Amino acid sequence: MKRHLALISFAFGSAGRRAGRTLSIAFALALVTFCFSSVLFLTEALRREARLGAAALPDLTIQILAAGRPALVSEKECEPIATIPGVVAVQPRVWGYYFVPTLSGNFTVVGVDTDAEDVQRDLSLVLRKGRLPQGSGAGEVVVGESLAAFLGLKIGDAVIFPVGRSTKRLVMVGLFQSQVALWTADVILMSVADAREFLNVPKGYATDIAVRLSTPDEAAVAARKIAELMPAARIVDRQLVGRTYDLTFDTRGGMMGAMLMSALVAFLILAWDRFTAVGPGERGEIGVLKAIGWRTSDVLVARLWENTLIGIYGALPGILAAYAYVFYARAPGLAQVLLGWSSIYPALRLAPAVDLGQVLVLLCLVVIPFVAASLVPAWQAATRDPYGLLRGVT
Amino acid sequence: MKTTSTTRRLWQHVAALILLLSGVAWMLLDAAGRRAGHREHHSQVRAVVRLLGTADMVLSSSSRWLRHPSLSEPGAAFADGPAILDNDPAGAVMRPPREVFAAGAGAFQPLQEGR
């Protein structure tokens, strides 16, 4: 114990004596850690947000594919599905996308039964301003805040959109809350009748079918029965939908993760290169230590502590800076990468999913390979002839 | 004989480490506090998911598959060709959830005649 404390004290001194090298490597390490941590914090926070809504999803969502693409499904399919044991509710849904070329904006149109009590209850929870839309076919809509800003709309404003050969007039009567912007930023919510007209979905057809079961455990059995009834259907169960963002943000598979791993590897190569170019001063120091009675293991332990200290000095500030960047500054730059060329940006008001486990994983991911990479050149020097090291002879 | 510079240097490092670890402790407490303050938000999210029928977030409304990854067409991410990335940077950078695209496909295996 005393030996380690003395070697740690020596190691701290060494890091201070080579302040230039220590700081430059710590800075580079901080940068790599910052990039890695920022992506990790952001994707974990998004994953956490996505999981919040999983419980409210329908147990099964049924789509019809034609030519590999989603096609409209006939509402007649709902009747036989409703007879399957375990099925509690079958709801055809009308929703889709609308692209405004002149604005280069894409938004999501969702039709709901504006007269239903549960819809009104849910809407009142998430409405920030205005009122609930009333009257089927009246063109009253609730809009996400980013889309409203994009279109320059205020409560009471009307806007006319081309629909097929004619037009559709919509009046904004309500605005979604900012807290749910991640889901509603590009949404225009309207009655089912208005949505059919707007999206050109004829009566008797729907975009997809949502199925609720008495118990989620019935999902596999119900899905199989539905597949027998509708061979061309794609049936997505709640568990899979809930895992979508786990699959999307999988750092092993994602390109972002691949790019960052490359950055980490590049840094380790740089660290290796930096440490193998052990200068004559450092070689001489190792020679002195060996000559005055330090064993190879003593030299290596001292180096291990020195490099661990540098690793911690680099990694921890990087992690802290990443946290501030993602959760205080809302990740400018990185958010744009995530949002691509969208013209409608939800504000990333995310709750951190950061915990001690994640911090330790980040530290290990960065510090351990760094210390390992830097120990090998130290070992190469420490096992050499102390006489040769002192004289500068390799 | 005292070695004051060694001791001073050691304490400087200890102080720096304590400062960094305090920063981490603050970060973890801040994160926990933000999560706790977000509880009201959970019921709002569930309400929105019930209304919209999907938990998909507005991550990239101009990416072919990223707006509703759970319900996108299987070919959305590769509309121009299997190996061609999405034009949109977000869609190109993030992996499409192939497992979701394969949902329901398992029931249907191509069968050879006579078997």
Added chain:
Amino acid sequence: MNSGNGVMVQAIGLTKRYGTGHSEKYAVRDVSLAIPGGQFWIVSGPSGSGKTTLLGLLAGMIAPTCGEVRLCGEPITHLRDHLRALVRRHLVGVVFQECALVPRMTLGENLFLPLVPEGGATEADRLKAGALLERFGMAEFAQARVEQLSAGERQRAAIIRALLADAPILLLDEPTASLDTENVRMILEVLLRLRDEGRTLLASTHDQRLAEHPHIDGVLRLVDGVLRE
């Protein structure tokens, strides 16, 4: 540790060869010597004669091509690295040509460097170091950085570091190189005092003044790696 016949430093057929074939070169060839305890010997010779290599071999810092080294009667040649490190820490104090003090450290930190792997300096070590610094007139430099010391002061510091471990044997490589006459006289005085206290000293030098000093107990002459009469 002591040998029966009082020989503290012994080499038997010591050889160090570098390279092979056409490029082979002998730094030290078939050197045998025996230095009795409590004596101060010199190994002299021109530059490149192999003096430093010989000292390195005797200190266990270089592995010989063949031959054996015995310190206090015990062979050290085939000891493993960690045991040879212990030899250098407790048995042999080595003072190098360039003093080998670690720059950007204070004199005090340099003195206690050999003690770090053992847990650092104790209070007794600090008292002993203080006494040695006083004795060598260096007390005021304890907190000075190595870069602030003169050549003579650094040489004395290196000797103090070697003495801190109470090693019975001191090997010094060119202890008076690049020192003025006054400093040479001072260093010599120190070394002779150490000899009188019972330590065994072997110093290499190309300085004839040192080699011909009347109080030196023995002189070995090394030319091209070979001991000459």
